[in-house]
Structure formats: structure tokens, C-alpha cells
Amino acid sequence: MKPLSCTNIALCAVLVLLLANAAQVAxxxxxxxxxxxxxxxxxTSSSPPTAICCTKIKEQRPCLCQYMKNPYLKKFVNTPNAWKVARSCGTPFPKC
Known part of the structure; x- marks a missing residue:
């Protein structure tokens, strides 16, 4: 078996740090x-989403399934217009 080089060890360490950072951000x-x-x-209308709206949808994307399970929020979040807004922001709804 071939021993690991310093470069391979360094790459593995960087990968572990990146994955740990991604988990903290999530x-x-x-x-x-x-x-x-x-x-x-x-x-609620046919107006295009603002940049702030798109930023917020991207931030809240991990929460969208949770919102769709809530009967009070589902009627706002799970609509064709909401899906259209998310798509136009480049953030498609997750499959829940």
C-alpha cells in the first residue's frame, strides 16, 4: 500500500474543514x-421578485418543507406563484 504524501494529507484536512464549515452554515x-x-x-401578484426577496428565499430554502407542513403557512408557500417566484430567483423548491 502506498503511503500518503503530505499533499494528500493537506488536501484531506482542507476537505474536512470545508465540510465542517458547510455543516455549521446549514x-x-x-x-x-x-x-x-x-x-x-x-x-400575491404577478410582479417580479425583488433582489431582497430572492436573497430571503435562498436563506430560507432549508425551511420550506417545514413551512409546507404547517397548515397555516402551506396556503401561502405551496402555491403556483410562490413556486414561480422561487424559480425566477434560481432557488427551486426542495422535494419534501
């Missing part, structure tokens, strides 16, 4: 449907 999302308030006008 856990740092605070699920708050109020954060989607900049998207209300785009969801």
Missing part, C-alpha cells in the same frame, strides 16, 4: 417565515 439557518415578507407582493 445549521445556522433560523427558520422564520417572517423572513419571507419581502416576497409577499411577488407571491
Amino acid at each position: 445549521n445556522a439557518v433560523s427558520c422564520s417565515p417572517v423572513q419571507l415578507s419581502p416576497c409577499v407582493s411577488a407571491i
Whole structure:
């Protein structure tokens, strides 16, 4: 078996650090449907989403399945217009 070189060990260490950082960022999302308030006008009308709306949808994407399970939020989040807004922001809804 070939011994690991210093370069391979360094690459493995960097990969572990990147994965650990990605896990912390994923856990740092605070699920708050109020954060989607900049998207209300785009969801309820045919106006295009604002940059702030798109930023908030991207931030809240890990929470969308949770919102769709809530009967009070589902009627706002699980609509064709909401899906259209998310798609136009480049953030398609996750498969729940």
C-alpha cells in the first residue's frame, strides 16, 4: 500500500474543514417565515421578485418543507406563484 504524501494529507484536512464549515452554515439557518415578507407582493401578484426577496428565499430554502407542513403557512408557500417566484430567483423548491 502506498503511503500518503503530505499533499494528500493537506488536501484531506482542507476537505474536512470545508465540510465542517458547510455543516455549521446549514445549521445556522433560523427558520422564520417572517423572513419571507419581502416576497409577499411577488407571491400575491404577478410582479417580479425583488433582489431582497430572492436573497430571503435562498436563506430560507432549508425551511420550506417545514413551512409546507404547517397548515397555516402551506396556503401561502405551496402555491403556483410562490413556486414561480422561487424559480425566477434560481432557488427551486426542495422535494419534501
